[in-house]
Amino acid sequence: MTRRFAVGAICAILFCGVLPGQQKAKNVILFIGDAGGESTLNAASINGYGAPQKLFLQREMNVGLSDTSAANSWVTDSAAGMTAIVTGHKVNNGVLSQAPDGTPYKTILEYAEEHGLSTGVVSNMAMADATPAACYSHVDSRKKFGEIFPQIWKPRFGDGVDLVLGGGKKRILEALKESNIDLTQAAPPAGWPVYESLEEVPDTAKKAILLVDGDDFKVDEAAAKAIRSLSRNPKGYFLMVEWDLHPGKVEKMLETAVALDRLIEQTATKLASRDTLVLFAADHSFDVRLRSGKRGAPLLLPANAKDFANGGKFDLAVGTSHTGEEVLVAAHGPGAQLVKGFMPNTRIFEIMLAAWGWKK
Numbered sequence: 001m002t003r004r005f006a007v008g009a010i011c012a013i014l015f016c017g018v019l020p021g022q023q024k025a026k027n028v029i030l031f032i033g034d035a036g037g038e039s040t041l042n043a044a045s046i047n048g049y050g051a052p053q054k055l056f057l058q059r060e061m062n063v064g065l066s067d068t069s070a071a072n073s074w075v076t077d078s079a080a081g082m083t084a085i086v087t088g089h090k091v092n093n094g095v096l097s098q099a100p101d102g103t104p105y106k107t108i109l110e111y112a113e114e115h116g117l118s119t120g121v122v123s124n125m126a127m128a129d130a131t132p133a134a135c136y137s138h139v140d141s142r143k144k145f146g147e148i149f150p151q152i153w154k155p156r157f158g159d160g161v162d163l164v165l166g167g168g169k170k171r172i173l174e175a176l177k178e179s180n181i182d183l184t185q186a187a188p189p190a191g192w193p194v195y196e197s198l199e200e201v202p203d204t205a206k207k208a209i210l211l212v213d214g215d216d217f218k219v220d221e222a223a224a225k226a227i228r229s230l231s232r233n234p235k236g237y238f239l240m241v242e243w244d245l246h247p248g249k250v251e252k253m254l255e256t257a258v259a260l261d262r263l264i265e266q267t268a269t270k271l272a273s274r275d276t277l278v279l280f281a282a283d284h285s286f287d288v289r290l291r292s293g294k295r296g297a298p299l300l301l302p303a304n305a306k307d308f309a310n311g312g313k314f315d316l317a318v319g320t321s322h323t324g325e326e327v328l329v330a331a332h333g334p335g336a337q338l339v340k341g342f343m344p345n346t347r348i349f350e351i352m353l354a355a356w357g358w359k360k
């Protein structure tokens with residue numbers, strides 16, 4: 001890690017003509033592999049490429065290790081984990097971006113809005129669920145979808161999160177209905193057109209809400225579209241992209257991890273401009289353990305597939321819970337040199353602020 005940091009610093013001096021720490025980021029893109037701990041990335045590389053350390057994340061980025069503990073627990077849920085990353089404050093599990101007395105903690109997305117940048121959140125998960133919600137809402141319980149989602153069109157800073165592209169349509173519409181809110185009546189007059197499919201969302205969209213259901217939401221296409229749209233703001237943008245890596249189906253999860261890694265590579269090398277800080281972090285790890293396996297043999301044997309959830313007996317043992325060990329943080333672009341060594345998850349927030357050159 002130290003060596004890689006040194007190499008990165010030398011490259012920054014040679015090729016960018018600046019000392020590390022001098023170049024500011026115009027844009028920040030934060031990728032979250034939800035539950036994508038190191039053990040998962042290791043297995044994804046072996047499953048996808050037949051060898052360890054073949055992911056872009058493991059080859060081409062500055063890396064550090066982040067503690068993920070919550071304020072009240074060594075093992076975090078996604079709400080406390082993401083709150084720490086986007087606000088710099090540890091909270092109790094279940095809480096989204098606010099203090100124990102209910103005072104909102106200002107999120108990195110809100111800082112970006114305050115500075116006139118464009119902002120977006122993309123996820124295959126419900127857009128009122130913990131990871132995206134921690135970016136734009138403040139609430140004492142992540143379960144309160146009916147309180148979370150309307151905060152999109154009642155922003156505290158700037159004109160609010162511009163692009164909301166992802167899942168959870170049915171759950172969110174039901175929760176809004178219980179709060180007597182009709183999305184298509186409430187959001188468009190406030191400035192957010194509501195779309196039914198990713199294809200409908202124009203590349204020139206200044207604001208958009210897209211909610212879908214099902215497993216086939218294309219996070220990579222949505223992220224690419226969001227980058228095209230947000231890049232139109234000359235002041236820059238903040239984009240959060242979550243791709244869930246909880247191992248419901250192990251094989252799919254490992255393939256998703258590789259797809260997320262490819263998306264990060266595409267973003268760092270092609271999709272985003274060079275003045276973009278591209279960050280990856282997991283909000284927490286998961287009980288995925290490589291316990292055996294031979295070079296040249298497939299990691300996941302079809303005969304084992306149905307038994308993965310039981311864990312223990314196969315090459316890849318998969319439990320049922322989040323775990324508390326440190327997770328990978330990886331960075332590419334201006335400000336990436338700040339990612340090094342062991343750190344608390346709250347430092348990721350500080351790294352993003354510092355990359356823009358902003359003060360708390």
Ligand SMILES: [Zn+2]
Nearest residue numbers: 034035078283
């Ligand atoms: Zn999570």
